[in-house]
Amino acid sequence: MKVIVLGAGVIGTTSAWYLARAGHEVVVVDRRSHPGLETSFANGGQISVSHSEPWANPTAPFQIVRWLGREDAPLLFRPRLDREQWLWGLRFLRECLPARARRNTAQALALAIYSREQLQELRHETGIEYDARTRGILHLYEDRRELLHARAQVEFLRARGLDVSLKTLDECVELEPALRHAAHRFAGAAYARTDESGDASLFTRNLGELCRRRGVGFRFNVNIARIECDRGRVARVVVDDPQGAEESLRADVYVVALGSYSPLVLRPIGIAVPVYPVKGYSITLPLAAGDEAPVVSLTDHSRKLVFSRLGERLRVAGTAELNGYDSEINAVRCKALVDRCFELFPRAGRPGDAQFWTGLRPATPSNLPIVGRSRIENLYLNTGHGTLGWTLSCGSGRALADIVSGLRPEPQFGFLGLEPKKKGAAVPAAPRLSA
Ligand SMILES: Cc1cc2nc3c(=O)[nH]c(=O)nc-3n(C[C@H](O)[C@H](O)[C@H](O)COP(=O)(O)OP(=O)(O)OC[C@H]3O[C@@H](n4cnc5c(N)ncnc54)[C@H](O)[C@@H]3O)c2cc1C
Secondary structure (H helix, E strand, C coil): CEEEEECCCHHHHHHHHHHHHCCCEEEEECCCCCCCCCCCCCCCCEECHHHCCCCCCCCHHHHHHHHCCCCCCCEEECCCCCHHHHHHHHHHHHHCCHHHHHHHHHHHHHHHHHHHHHHHHHHHHHCCCCCCECCCEEEEECCHHHHHHHHHHHHHHHHCCCCEEEECHHHHHHHCHHHHHCHHHCCEEEEECCCEECCHHHHHHHHHHHHHHCCCEEECCCEEEEEEEECCEEEEEEEECCCCCEEEECCCEEEECCHHHHHHHHHHHCCCCCCEEEEEEEEEEECCCCCCCCCCEEEECCCCEEEEEECCEEEEEEEEEEECECCCCCHHHHHHHHHHHHHHCCCCCCHHHCEEEEEEEEECCCCCCEEEECCCCCEEEEECCHHHHHHHHHHHHHHHHHHHCCCCCCCCCCCECCCCCCCCCCCCCCCCCCC
16 A cells, blocks of 8 residues: 655654555655654653653652742643643543553553564664663662652562562662762662663664665655545645645555644644643763763653763753743753753763753653544554653554554554454553544
C-alpha cells in the first residue's frame, strides 16, 4: 500500500521505517528540513522502561500545589483562557487516582519493554549510531516519602520481570563516581540495569537516512495545511510550500505523527485527541578532557530532571509547564537546570557553555500514546507519547506498521480501534477520544 506519514519526528520516522520494512511504499512529510528537529531534537535521551509511571500519579496533585507560584517549579501550570488546557488539566487529575495510575503504568511498561527490544533489534540489524549507552539508569530520591513510593515502584517493576534494585548511597558512587560530591544530598536510589540512553535526534536523522536507502520518500519544508475527507475516507492531504503554493498528496493510508500539533490537524476533520503540549527544557554541555560528568544516565526525581551522557556532551533535561504552544526560552527555568547540574556535578564542564533548548511534549493526561486506527477507515494515529516518546518510539512504530498491515501487535496495550487481547487480566482501553 502507499502510505503517507505526516511528521518526521522520532515517532513518524520509526513508523516509516517499520512500514517500509513491512513492504509498504512510504512518503514522510514535514515542515522542517530534516527528521527530528522539533520535540525529538534535544530531549533527555533516556530509554527509560523503569520510568513508566506517568506524572499523573497519586503524588502529583500534592507536588503541584507545593510548587504553585514558583517560576522555577519542576511542574508548572500557567492558567490560560484555553478550554483545551483546563479540560486536559481535569483529565490529568482523574488519571492521578491510584487505580488509574497503576493501570496506566502497566500499559506503558508493556509497550516500553517491547519498544526497547525493537530498538535493540534495530541496532543489531542496522548498526545505527546515536551515542547509545547501555549502562542502565540510576533513579535518585531526595525526599524520604519519594523513596517510600519508589520502593513500591521497584516491587511493581520487579514483579514484572524488570532488573531494578534499591541501592545505598555508597553503591551509587561506586556505580557512578561523578556522584561523589552529591550523593549525600539524596535519601536513596534505585538502579534499572537494563535501561539505556542515547541521542534521539541523531537516531532520528540516521534512521531517516536508513529509510531513504530502503526507498522511503521525504517531502521536507512543506506545511501540512489540512486533511480532506470524502465519503468517510481521507481523500488527500493539502500541503503548502514557503511561497504559499498548495499541493495535494494522495495515498491509500495516512498516518498522523505530528506530535503536539496532531490535534490541530485532526480537529477540523472531527477527531478530538486529548493531546496537549507540555513544555520542557534541556541544557547541553560540551565536555572536555578531565571534566567530571556522569556516564550512567540519572533521574533526579525531586527536580524532575534527567542526565544523559551523549558522547562528549552532557544533556540535562526535564521540568514541565502547561502553557499552550508557547516556545519561548524562559531564563529562570534554564538557570534552574544549570544550577542543579553544577550543584550535583561541580566539575561537569562550564556553565557558560550550556546550550538551551525547549520542546513541547505531546502529552495525553494518562501519558499513554494513541496508536492505531481512527474511525476514519484509512487514517491511523501514532501520537501523544508525552514524556516517553523516545523510549516508546520503536515499539509504537512497529505496532503501527503491524496494524496498518492487518496484523495484531505483540504488546498488551490498548491500541486504538482494536479489541483488547483476550489473555489474562483485561487490557485497559486506549486513551479516550472521539475518533
Ligand atoms: C525536555 C524534554 C525531555 C524529554 N526527555 C525524554 C527522555 O529522556 N526519554 C523519552 O523517552 N522521551 C523524552 N521526551 C519526550 C520525547 O522527546 C517526545 O515524546 C518525542 O520527541 C515526541 O516525538 P514526536 O515524533 O511525536 O514529535 P516531534 O518530534 O515534535 O515530531 C513531530 C513532527 O511533526 C512536524 N509537524 C508538526 N506540525 C506540522 C505541520 N502542520 N506541517 C508539517 N509538519 C508538521 C514537526 O516539524 C515535527 O518534525 C522529552 C521531551 C522533552 C520536551
